Amino acid sequence: MNFETELALGNFYIPECGKCMKVVWPPSEFCNHCFGEVLLKKKIFEGKIIEFSRKDDEYFCLVEFEKEVRVMVKTPNIPKIGQIVKILRCGISNGNYFFHVI
Amino acid sequence: MKKIGIIAYGITPFTKDDQKIESSLLKSTKNLFENNPQINRGDIDAVLVSTNNNSKYLSPILSEMIDIQPKIAHSIESLCNSGTNSIVSAYSYIASGLADMVLISGAERYDSPGHILEWDNxxxxxxxxxxxxxxxxKSYKRQFSISDVDLAVVPVKNHKQAKENPNAMSNKTYSIQDVLExxxxxxxxRLLDCSRPCTGSASVILASEEIARENNYESTWIxxxxxxxxxxxxxxxxxxxxxxSTKLAGRAALKMANRTISDIDVAEIHDAFSVCEPIALESLGFSNLGNGINMVKDLYETNNFKINPRGGLIGSGHPLGATGIAQTIEITQQIQSKAGNRQVDDVNVGLVHNMSAAATSSTVLILEK
Structure with a gap:
């Protein structure tokens, strides 16, 4: 399984080292600690809003997943700091990752 | 460690001009040699080009355009702090004995690919x-109960100061209301909270103390x-x-110089956006956490040019590869009492803060008489 192949299919997995179990984020082929092979074991569903702002009518937020993986996401609703959000859609568009939460 | 100084500088106006990167590099280098005819170009044994431009082999090209054949010639890229990274590399070449005199030339076009870090998915x-x-x-405002009105003083101050800088892109003053609107x-x-991409170039020459003293070059020491x-x-x-990164780089620079932040008479701060100036001032120790914006307000209200005298990135424009070098030139001019209407009184020690990619990397330099 490859992180980007899965993300393109709408599956957001935690990239984790198969040797030392460290979460490797941003995703990479090899662990940045022990150079072990990075595996995709656990799918991500929920995260916590760390900070947010708004462009036009869209909110963009910094969301933390599994206490280690932080990404910028889009949400249609007014966000709150600390709010738990669920992945609605994710993928790759024009070479950029995208994550929509609700 | 060898003593190493800045012995010459040259700069171009920062504009929206559509010009080739090679032409831009040559213009600030030409300005440097025209202002310093006593410097023998043949003594330069390294040429470092600072840019995010995709053109290749720029350092050998610049060397050929100024008719020199240096031992060392290559480019350096590190997004927005390419300029000070190049100065640090030049310093290291001289300190190690691999070179005695290094030309550093930085340039960027308004459409630089360095504004977006594609890798950061x-x-x-x-x-x-x-x-x-x-x-x-948002985070800074939330944590310290700071308003948009409070932050607007940063571009108001920096555009006002840029008016005294003949090379700055901005030549207008703005009110708090202008920023908010x-x-x-x-x-x-808001638009006026942002530094603007532009075309520009800046060059300096670093030399060992031995070369500087032998030739009686006016030097500002790093x-x-x-x-x-x-x-x-x-x-x-x-x-x-x-x-x-700024906090740690600042501490290391002050420790190396055997100085404290209270010794700094003038500073160039990397105000890529309004919020960056107070946060950087706090991270460097100029003010307590949450008080950086009060320091900016006080400076503005007392017409004190101590921070970002040339107008910062917001007032001057931000040609990425040239920015750190232009900041260093400003502090050099301040120390040499050659900053014209921007001159801060009694400058002996100055600081340059240059950073990249949301403060993930910072360089801090201390310059002295």
Whole structure:
């Protein structure tokens, strides 16, 4: 399984080292600690809003997943700091990752 | 450690001109040699080019355009702090004995590819710098109960100071109201909160103390260098209301120079966006956490040019590869009492703060008489 192949299919997995179990984020082929092979074991569903702002009518937020993986996401609703959000859609568009939460 | 100084500088106006990167590099280098005819070009044994431009082999090209054949010639890229990274590399070449005199020339075009870090997919679809700046701004305002009106004093001050800088892109002053009424890019960032991409070039020559004294070159000494890279990705920043890399680089530079922050008479701060100036001032120790904006207000109200005398990135424009070098030239001019209407009184020690990619990497230099 490859992180980007899965993300393109709408599956957001935690990239984790198969040797030392460290979460490797941003995703990479090899662990940045022990150079072990990075595996995709656990799918991500929920995260916590760390900070947010708004462009036009869209909110963009910094969301933390599994206490280690932080990404910028889009949400249609007014966000709150600390709010738990669920992945609605994710993928790759024009070479950029995208994550929509609700 | 050898003593190493800045013995010459040259700069171009920062504009929106559409010109080739090679032409831009040549213009600030030409300005440098025209202002310093006593320097023998043949003595330069390294040429470093600072840019994010995609053109190749720029250092050998610049060398050929100025008719020299240096031992060392290559480019250096590190997004927005390419300029000070190049100065640090030049310093290292001289300190190691590999070179005695190094020309550093930085240039960028307004359409530089260095504005977007494509690799950082953790930013999702929000790769433009206004998005990390919006997150920093929101977090800083929230943590310290600071308003948009408070922050607007940063561009008001820096545009006012840029009016005294003949090379600055901005030649207008703005009120707090102008800033608040400028185009809203996000909920937290307005157009006048942003430094603007532009075309520009800046060059300096560094030399060993031996060469500087032998030839009686007026020198401004680099006494402190601090650098820190905490990550490449914006989302690895643990704090969104302080700059860890700046804090660590600042401490290291002051320690090397055997100085404290209270010794600094003038400073160039990397105000890529309004919020960056107070956060950097706090991270460097100029003020307590949450008080950086009060320091900016006091400076503005007392017409004190101590911070960003040339107008910062917001007032001067931000040609990435040239910015750190232009900041260093400003502090050199301040120390040599050659800053014209921008001159701060009694400058002996100055500081340059230059950073990249949402403060994931910072360079701090200390310059002295």
């Amino acid at each position: 953790s930013r999702g679809e929000y790769k433009h710098p206004i998005f990390w700046a919006s997150i920093f701004t 400028s185009k809203k890019l996000t909920e937290d960032i 006494t402190g260098i601090g650098q820190k890279t905490t990550s490449a990705g914006f989302t690895k920043n643990i704090s969104l209301s302080s700059m860890e």
